[in-house]
Amino acid sequence: EVQLVESGGGLVQPGGSLRLSCAASGFTFSSYWMHWVRQVPGKGLVWVSRINSDESSTTYADSVKGRFTISRDNAKNTLYLQMNSLRAEDTAVYYCARDLYNSGRTDAFDIWGQGTMVIVSS
């Protein structure tokens, strides 16, 4: 079964850090671009970041640029999001998502994890 499972969310104070993980299974993880997308509960989806298959290319939304770092370990089939200098407005459910194609990038997402909640509050 193709699956993505996020972990690492929780409550953190403003200015703090958190590292999210996304464990992939059931497909050739190393062949796909991967993404992080977040959602304030009950609100719309917001794309956060993407990384290519060999980690040579990363891109971020302006709202997180310079604070968040996306990375991956293809040997462990795991995607990461290091979040530093967290703000209240970063509070959301964070989803990892697989790009639609394994040949090139589309920025459409065909597989999503269940999400992990991040709450930034004092």
Next chain:
Amino acid sequence: DIVMTQSPDSLAVSLGERATINCKSSQSVLYSSNKKNYLAWYQQKPGQPPKLLIYWASTRESGVPDRFSGSGSGTDFTLTISSLQAEDVALYHCQQYYSTPTFGQGTKLEIK
């Protein structure tokens, strides 16, 4: 960034009736070189992650019932559910992937 605007924000439709959700982009998402519209639709049920329904504006994802269809081109798109079933109650999102991905605000679909 391209702004995606969905209408309506919420919609109540009787079982078996047609449901139509609209999505408008602030600029064209039609790529001239391949004639593809970089537009996707997702369904999100309460407590669940989004599920891809439609991509390239009208290509149904594998396993998606054929009562779901996507249409439109350029800046105006529509998701149609031909005969609403109880399990279709959800939040529906459109998304453009022509440039930095952006989503619409979502449309809540309920049973009348």
